[in-house]
Amino acid sequence: MIDFKKHLLGTTVVVGLAFLSAPAWAQTQTGASASGDKADDDAAAVEEVVVVGSRLRRDNYNSASPVQVVTREDATLAGFASTTEVLQSTAITQGTSQINNAYGGYVTNGGPGANTLSLRGLGATRTLVLLNGRRVAPAGSRGSVGSADLNVLPSAMIERIEVLKDGASSLYGSDAVAGVVNIVTRNDLDGVTVEGQFNAPMDADGAGQQKRYSIVGGTHGDRWNLSGSAEYYQRDELTLGDRDFTRCPTDNYLDGSDYIDPLTGKSKCYSLNAGGVTINTIGTSYMTGVAADGTTATRFNRWRPNSAVTTGLVGFEGVGGTGTNTSVRDTYDADMLNESLISPVEVATVYLQGSYDLHALGNAEVYGEFLYNQRKSSQTDYRQLVLDYAVGSPLIPDNLSSSVFSASDLGLNLGQAVGVRAFIGYGNTTSTQQVDFTKTVGGIRGDFTPLAGWRYDVSASYTRSDSVYTSEQFLIDRLQNSLDVVANSDGTFSCAGGAEGCVAAPALNSQTLAGELPADWLGYVMTDVTGRTLYDEAVLSASIDGPLFTLPAGEVAVFLGAEYREMSIEDIPGIDMQTSNVYNYSTSAITRGDDSVWEVFGEVEVPLLRDMRFAQNLTLSASGRYTDYESYGDDTTYKVGLVYQPVDFLTFRGSYGTSYRAPALFExxxxxxxxxxxxxxxxxxxxxxxxxxxxxxxxxxxxxxxxxxxxxxxxxxxxxxxxxxxxxAETSTNLTVGLILQPKLPDSWGELSFAVDYYEIEVDNGVDRIxxxxxxxxxxxxxxxxxxxxxxxxxxxxxxxxxxxxxxxxxxVNVATDVVKGIDYTLRYRKPVGVGTALVNLGVTQMTERYSTLFADDPIYDEVGTIGTPEFTATADFSYAWDQWRVHYGLEWIDGMGYDTYYQKYYGYTLESLGYDAEVGAYLTQNVSVRYEADDWAVTVGVRNLTNQTGDEVSAGVVNMVGNVPLYSGYDYVGRTAFINLSKSF
Incomplete structure (x- = not known):
């Protein structure tokens, strides 16, 4: 929990390297502030604070685990328009893949539009997100809701973001396996600030713009304070047609070959190998006919319309059969470029917090928080429609009446054999989600008067995520009814079965194959299918902390707590989803379940030595937790840490602990x-x-x-x-060992800090699907x-x-073992230069080992260096501040990745030897900005992705792709973006 006694600037809590994996330096070190004097003044105002990684109050902070801090100002300077972008940036994630808005066409946990956070590449369900020290409950749509959706966070109120990249279940409970992210809101506000930000992609013809408007305010009296925010965020859609690199996927083989469409003489966009669909084509039994350009076969089972063909199968040319390159088939439709590359969203958020001093119960104050968030998101997709015309159907033209595509009913023909299958490019469909998220917290905290220096805190919270999701679907029963027809005397057709409102399917002809479908028929066979997802979480917690006794080296501090938490999920898909009545689309049954947990936990910090020769500081910390879940029973976790400072400029630190993760309700x-x-x-x-x-x-x-x-x-x-x-439940162990160097330099040389931390996390009995x-x-x-x-x-x-x-x-099931190991390096250098101060922050993460196995005797295939798991990532931040100005230059770098080394090591050959380009080079993006801050207003302008990097291309079939670029959250698909942020205080 976060306990403030006076207003606290996030940059003075610890020296968090902005957007770097920063160690927790001593309190006397200052952060990325524009002025060293101002930072020192603010540091003097700090009394006691709890920072993620411990539940003990301190007036300084020396942690056995590395903690990174991202400040509000640095997020603005980097041009991020939302907290989601900050948390999913390379600096936080070390380049591991995240679920973001480029995954709208994929089945993901949380449903389309949800954005989640995975630390160390171990998955979002193993990363715990807190708001002011309290859990952020899962939110999203469909049945697999199990992680916090970053969209719900109140961006306008955030003071800083604290990231603990270390397992901490003994401190925070289930899910804190790979790390913990704590969002800290602004406190003790007095007045009103209006802010607006606009991000405009410069190479997408105005598409993909982002806008954020907010108002933040606060006031207080002698015994009370109240603050809050209201904000609106909008991101416009960016389609495949808006970016050059997504307009025409190719095979992209190493020999330079790509299938050239005989119809156009150009590369065949959306070739079958690159993931396109077959359209404007029919499937039949084998017949002799005229070959389309590009094939020399004489017998075919796939055809496309050609009115010039007067022999063989009149009106059609063969595009598939023995000896035929299937890429001859039509696979491109301009509507494909309307698919979402980055899906649109609108987010509205209201946040309130306040407290009132009772002047009783140990100088207690009652406090409360309220968060309401609404997300409206959507995705545009492209749908192929496959219609099966039954043998003998009057909808089949005479020259195809002898065809038997399948002797069995393939799903639409009420038990009849299929005469002709039609591959139709229907066009675009849309899916939408509205998620309403509400979180309410109330509590009381004060001095525990029986024990001097002790405090208590009791709180309760309730959270609900209520989602309604809709998608356009073809219904199987209506397609079946419409394809079962009889011919009328006037040349029209009627449904044979007499189903209410039935409209006969269109006859098989070139217009139908081209997707020119009758509106009344579409109105009958298509409908919006709507489902609803509810996720509820209630939490009751109590804690007490204070000094236990005093040793020669200082006070022994103790924290004790207990918590009860219950959760429930209910997902009711549309009835047609439940009954598998949607055509060529995933179906879902009802998800319904609940769970509850009782926990007791504690933490102790023991100062063993202080101010001695070769022992300036030696502090031991330990924490433990007993957990009892209704679903799987009880368990215990622990963590021990040690901080040793032999001399002023050198600190060693380390921790070892166990963690666990109870299966999410959807699992x-x-x-x-x-x-x-x-x-x-x-x-x-x-x-x-x-x-x-x-x-x-x-x-x-x-x-x-x-x-x-x-x-x-x-x-x-x-x-x-x-x-x-x-x-x-799955269990895990985590080890972190590191050192911090802070040499005392002459004043004219500035201040230098360097840290290196080795980490390893091993998850056993992991919850996974085989x-x-x-x-x-x-x-x-x-x-x-x-x-x-x-x-x-x-x-x-x-x-x-x-x-x-x-x-x-x-x-x-419980099958998996996941292992990740690596090293974090961070460096910070600050020096007065001329009239101002220069600041350099550098962070490098090296992943040394990453593998997953399903069974104990599985071979270990190390994934480090493969696409999505880079060995090295780095971020750097350079700034110069003077008077009211600050100039910023930032870098995010991802090492080259690929599969040739991986395949050579484990399979004895490379994909290169097979003709595939399976390697991508290093990826570097740059951002620049300048900020001017007056007494009551500020402006920041800059550019993200200065050189418009999108990522290297690979061959079709190597990995999931966007265009020919890997589908990977570390790449910026939006491109070069100009931004401006304006704020005015009253």
Whole structure:
């Protein structure tokens, strides 16, 4: 909890290197302030404060764990328009991947539009976010809500951000495995400040702009104070068509080859290999016909309209079949460029905090906080519509009446065989979310009069996230009704089944294939499907802290606390989602569950030596927690730390502890949710080829599949919670060892500080899903007798007897081990120069080891250096301040990444040898700004991503991509952006 007695500037709490992994220096060191004198004056006003990483009040701060502090002013100078951007920047995350607004088309925890934070690359559920020392409950949509959504934070009220990159479950409870982020709000405000910020991308024709407007104010009396803020943030959509690098994905092979579209003579944007869909095409049984330019085959099972063709299949040219390059097919539609690259959002936030002195109960004060946040987000997608016309349907033209695409019903034909499959480019659809988040806190704190110097704090809070989410969907039953037609005498068609309101599907012709679909039919087969997600959390906590006794080296301080927390989740998808009535889209069952936990915990700090030769300071700290969850039972965690300062300029520090993470509610109770993998994941594809594992071949043959079998349907993946399978909490250990150098330099040389910290975190019995591809491979490679009996992993797989389609059931289980190790280096140098002060902050993180295994006997494949897991990242901040001016220059650097070294080490070959470009070079972005601050107003102007860097391209098929650039949160897809921030106080 955060305990202030006087107004506190964040830059004077610790010397947090702005946007760097800063160590916690001694209190007498100053931060990134414009004036050293001003910082010293503010430091003198500090009495006692609690900083993340400890629950003890101190008038100085020497932590056994590294703590980073980001100040409000430095966030403004770097041009960040929201707290989300600050927290997801390379400086905080060390380049590891984050869920941000470039993931709108992917299934992510928290649902589309949610932004989460993952420290050390261990995932958002292993990072704890606090607001003024109290948990920020999860928020979002759909069933997998399990982490704090950074959108809910009150950006206008934030004074500083404290980041503990060390496990701390013994201090903060579940989820604090990789670290803790504490958001500290401004306190003791007097007056009103109006602020506005505008960020304008300079290379996107006005798209992707960001705007933030806020008003912050406060007042106080002799016994009370009240402050708060109201703000509005808007980010406009940035589409694939708004940026050059996303307009035309290519194969991008090392030999320079790319498929050239015979129709245009140019590179074929959205080729099949680059992830495009097939449109304006039909699928039939094999027929002889005229070949399209680009193929020399004579028999085809894929065709596109061509009115000039008068022989063979009249009106169509062949684009797929034996000996045909499938990239001949039409895969590009201009509507694809309307897809969201960065999805739009509007966020409105109101925050209030206040206190009142009772002059009773030990000089107690009652206090309260209220946070209301509303997020409105949306995503634009591109949809392919696949219609199956049944054999004998009057909607099929006469020259295709003999075709039999599939002898089985593929889902839309009420048991009839499929004559022709139509691949139609429908166009764009939109998904929307509105999330209303409310958090209320009330408490009382004061002196515990029976014990001198002791204080107590009792509080209660209640949080609710209420989300409504909607998506445009084709409904299966209505598509089935509309495709079952009879011909009328006037050449029109009517629905045969007589379903109410039914509109007959359009006839199969070139207009239909081109996506020119009748409005009345679309109005019948499409609808908005809406679901609702509720997440509630109630917390009751009490604590007491103070000096226990005095040793020669100082007071032994103790903190004791207890907390009760209960949580519940309820996600009710739209009824058509629940009943699997949405076509070619994921489906979801109801998610409903709750959990509760009792905890008692404590911390002690013991000063062992002080002001002795070779022992200026030796302090031991320890903390422990007992936890009892309703869901999985009880557990204990602990942490011990040591700070040793042999001489004034050198400090050693270290800590070792255990952490745990209780499974999130969605991991326990998420309703069965379906998704899809490519048909290529079926292990039985072409299993008769040489080189196929003998057991795989035998198992595939036992299912009656031919050696040349090719899967034509996507692999359905059903995810469900693990509560019924006895899901348990995961445990972890964490070690941090470091040193701080602060040599005493001559005054004219300035001030220098350097720190280096080694860290390692190991998570055991981790909560994870085995993964559909792993289940498939493990099942089909199992002993033939086990396969036949459906034992082990094979019990998680169903193959449809008629269509041969696969369904994999992949629930949450305790299987994984995650390990991350690395070194943080930080340097700070400050020196008076001329009329002002120069300040340099530098931070480098080296990840030395990162791997995950599913089972104890799995081989270890170190992922360091692969895309999304850089070995080195660095940030630097240079500023010069004089009078009322401050000039700033910042850098964010990410080391080159790729897969050639990884594949050579573990598989004996490189992707380069196969013709793929799987490497990206180092990535550097720069930001510059200047700030002028008068008595009651300030202005900051600058540019982010000065050189307009977007990231290097890789070949299609290497990783998920945006254009040909890896989908990776460390890259700035918006590009060069000018910004201005104005504030005025009254």
């Amino acid at each position: 326990q109770f998420v309703g069965a949710t379906s998704g899809y993998l490519s048909s290529s994941y079926d292990p039985c594809n072409s299993y008769g080829d040489d080189g196929t594992d003998a057991r795989v071949a035998a198992n595939c043959a036992s299912e009656g599949l031919a050696g040349t079998f090719q899967q034509t349907s996507s692999v359905a993946v059903v995810t469900s919670g693990g509560a019924e399978n006895g899901l348990e 993964g559909a591809s792993s289940i498939l491979n493990l099942c089909y490679a199992s002993a033939n007798a086990d396969f036949a009996a459906g034992n082990g992993y094979c019990s998680l797989i169903d193959r449809d007897a008629s269509s041969n389609g696969l369904t994999v059931y992949d629930s949450y």
